Amino acid sequence: MSEERTPGFDTLAIHAGAQPDASTGARATPIYQTTSFVFDDVDHAAALFNLETFGNIYTRIMNPTQAVLEERMAALEGGTAALAVASGHAAQAVVLHTLMEPGAEFVAGRQLYGGSINQFGEAFKKFDWHVKWADTTDAETFRAAITPRTKAIFVESVANPGGIITDIEAVAGVAKEAGVPLIVDNTLATPYLLKPKDYGADIVVHSLTKYLGGHGNSIGGVIVDCGTFDWMASGRYPSISAPCGSYHGMVLGETFGNFAFAIAARVLGLRDLGPAISPMNAFLILTGIETLPLRMQRHCDNALAVAEWLTTHDKVSWVNYAGLPGNQFYRMARRYCPKGAGGVFTFGLKGGYEAGIALVGKVQLFSHLANIGDTRSLIIHPASTTHRQLADDARARAGAGDDVVRLSVGLEDVGDIIADLDQALEAV
Amino acid sequence: MARGHMAKGHMDHDRYSDAYIRDILLGHRVFAVVGASVKTIRPSYFVMKYLLAKGFDVIPVNPGHGGHIVADQTVVPSLGEIGRPVDVVDIFRNSDAALGITEEAIRIGAKVVWMQIGVRNDAAARLAESAGLKVVMNRCPKIEYGRLSGEIGWAGVNSRTLSSKRPVIGSNGGQQRSLRNDG
Numbered sequence A: 001m002s003e004e005r006t007p008g009f010d011t012l013a014i015h016a017g018a019q020p021d022a023s024t025g026a027r028a029t030p031i032y033q034t035t036s037f038v039f040d041d042v043d044h045a046a047a048l049f050n051l052e053t054f055g056n057i058y059t060r061i062m063n064p065t066q067a068v069l070e071e072r073m074a075a076l077e078g079g080t081a082a083l084a085v086a087s088g089h090a091a092q093a094v095v096l097h098t099l100m101e102p103g104a105e106f107v108a109g110r111q112l113y114g115g116s117i118n119q120f121g122e123a124f125k126k127f128d129w130h131v132k133w134a135d136t137t138d139a140e141t142f143r144a145a146i147t148p149r150t151k152a153i154f155v156e157s158v159a160n161p162g163g164i165i166t167d168i169e170a171v172a173g174v175a176k177e178a179g180v181p182l183i184v185d186n187t188l189a190t191p192y193l194l195k196p197k198d199y200g201a202d203i204v205v206h207s208l209t210k211y212l213g214g215h216g217n218s219i220g221g222v223i224v225d226c227g228t229f230d231w232m233a234s235g236r237y238p239s240i241s242a243p244c245g246s247y248h249g250m251v252l253g254e255t256f257g258n259f260a261f262a263i264a265a266r267v268l269g270l271r272d273l274g275p276a277i278s279p280m281n282a283f284l285i286l287t288g289i290e291t292l293p294l295r296m297q298r299h300c301d302n303a304l305a306v307a308e309w310l311t312t313h314d315k316v317s318w319v320n321y322a323g324l325p326g327n328q329f330y331r332m333a334r335r336y337c338p339k340g341a342g343g344v345f346t347f348g349l350k351g352g353y354e355a356g357i358a359l360v361g362k363v364q365l366f367s368h369l370a371n372i373g374d375t376r377s378l379i380i381h382p383a384s385t386t387h388r389q390l391a392d393d394a395r396a397r398a399g400a401g402d403d404v405v406r407l408s409v410g411l412e413d414v415g416d417i418i419a420d421l422d423q424a425l426e427a428v
Numbered sequence B: 001m002a003r004g005h006m007a008k009g010h011m012d013h014d015r016y017s018d019a020y021i022r023d024i025l026l027g028h029r030v031f032a033v034v035g036a037s038v039k040t041i042r043p044s045y046f047v048m049k050y051l052l053a054k055g056f057d058v059i060p061v062n063p064g065h066g067g068h069i070v071a072d073q074t075v076v077p078s079l080g081e082i083g084r085p086v087d088v089v090d091i092f093r094n095s096d097a098a099l100g101i102t103e104e105a106i107r108i109g110a111k112v113v114w115m116q117i118g119v120r121n122d123a124a125a126r127l128a129e130s131a132g133l134k135v136v137m138n139r140c141p142k143i144e145y146g147r148l149s150g151e152i153g154w155a156g157v158n159s160r161t162l163s164s165k166r167p168v169i170g171s172n173g174g175q176q177r178s179l180r181n182d183g
Helices: A009-015 A042-049 A064-077 A088-099 A114-121 A123-127 A139-145 A168-178 A252-273 A279-290 A292-311 A330-336 A352-362 A392-397 A414-426 B018-027 B043-053 B097-107 B122-130 B141-149 B151-155
Strands: A081-085 A105-109 A130-134 A150-156 A182-185 A203-207 A221-225 A316-320 A344-349 A378-380 A404-408 B030-034 B057-061 B088-091 B112-115 B134-136
Touching: A009 A064, A009 A279, A009 A292, A042 B043, A064 A081, A064 A221, A064 A279, A064 B151, A081 A088, A081 A252, A088 A114, A088 A150, A088 A182, A088 A203, A088 A221, A088 A252, A105 A114, A105 A139, A114 A123, A123 A130, A130 A139, A139 A168, A150 A168, A168 A182, A221 A252, A252 B043, A252 B151, A279 A292, A292 A316, A292 A344, A292 A414, A344 A352, A352 A378, A352 A404, A352 A414, B018 B134, B018 B141, B030 B043, B043 B057, B043 B141, B088 B097, B097 B112, B097 B122, B112 B122, B122 B134, B141 B151
Parallel strands: A105 A130, A105 A150, A150 A182, A182 A203, B030 B057, B030 B088, B088 B112, B112 B134
Antiparallel strands: A081 A221, A203 A221, A316 A344, A344 A404, A378 A404
8 A cells, every 4th residue: 555645444444464365365364274384394483483483383372364353453453463362351361461470469440341340359369460449430549549569550441331431541641650551441442433542551452252343243352562561661570571481581572672562462371371262253353343433333323312312211210321412421422432432321210120121021123132242232131130149239339220221232223223122111 | 755755855764664664675685783692582683583584694793702603694793804795784782882883884885774673873874874875773674574574464463564465475485475576
């Protein structure tokens, strides 16, 4: 492409990382469904194992289909490199495995996806990694939670399911002062709506399962290295800045410069923990990404129309969507994601718990399930499903009170989406 | 005019065009690596190994290790003692040292002065350019070759290039890519 132009987002979504196949000319990215790759000769094998050259060894560590997905995501987020893994949860585990040591802490906004709350608060305790919770809506609470053992700060750009638009720039300021990287989960916004790097994020993670794949068919995750954090100057992240025992004492930060974090996450975290993405899933997600700009705009437009309609319904007590003027995060949404506030939001039913159960039973077009970011419209009543193990007060604190319904508004005709909710609300 | 090409007669050393870098890598074969380490875990070793695998002639230069063998090549103490034509002088030293090395590079008739990532000396660049040499600063030839050939994408690295052309398979193995000579 002519070098006078910087390619636009829509062009990158289709082309970044994907040249025609070198040996066959296949234009779509081939699914390299293979465990392993032959070496050209013993010297080539040695060079690959010593990280002296670029190339493929084994699909647990890298794969050419996966690589296209990685470069695509790095380009869309404006990062230096990326690593695709088996799920969004795997992305978080690999990121923190690269940054943390036993006894270390990280600070996370407490209004996270419930699965992340479990992973951070429970599973990571077994590694002796300790999360300190802060209030996502108040950067000062992050500052207050920093200690000498803090290794990172973690927030979601758009927090699920609370409908919070995070002031990333304010939290990034705290991270910078503390000398720790800021990790942003950008799953709900996608880089189409918001690029966390522009506001000071150092690492971006995604569940690719949601809007990026976009069709509800594949689980995947990705880690994007923004190339902004100076690991060698910090010296507090030995996986990157200290001699590496399994690579003859090489210092990854010295050898790989501004994409050393992504390399460390791959050649240590992914290599040793093992949550590789399958080539088939990488292919399906890549195909989804090609239409991300079109789909994401329609998700936002449909969600806004549905949210506006719900505010007028007499069985609905409240609607929490940052795209609605009057919402407490409306101003933040205008600043961080002016193209739209995403496709997921919650609303309250005057009829409470029973009404919630009735509504999910009566819908015909909406699917009652625990995912978001599908082409299809999705509905869930968290109190009776994802959050039912929690005590009443804990449910309310998590934004999953008895009356709460969460929608992930799909790409169907918006008139049909509203008509389905209308007939179902009629019956509750 | 392509981004990063000459503007008002001066190179923009903050932003090189891909064509400028590609022309340098395609048009030159002999690299003298000044500050080459004899340790096999240092970045200079990785660059030498990679350039050798791509068919470049690589001469390690280090006054403290003359006569040692690194990456199967004999270390020469100084540029002046190489005794055969050198195309590119690749500098693995600090920015201050780059000026003296550039003067030597001009003396031995090198065509390009290349300073590694983190190395930048604008006075040296002006001197080299006024002597007719091309200059690259704060870049790594291994990364640039990997980026422009597409190989670096295998590591998930953002090559910042787009192409609808088939990558060129290298002559020395199926998992090798070469630079496309189409500017």
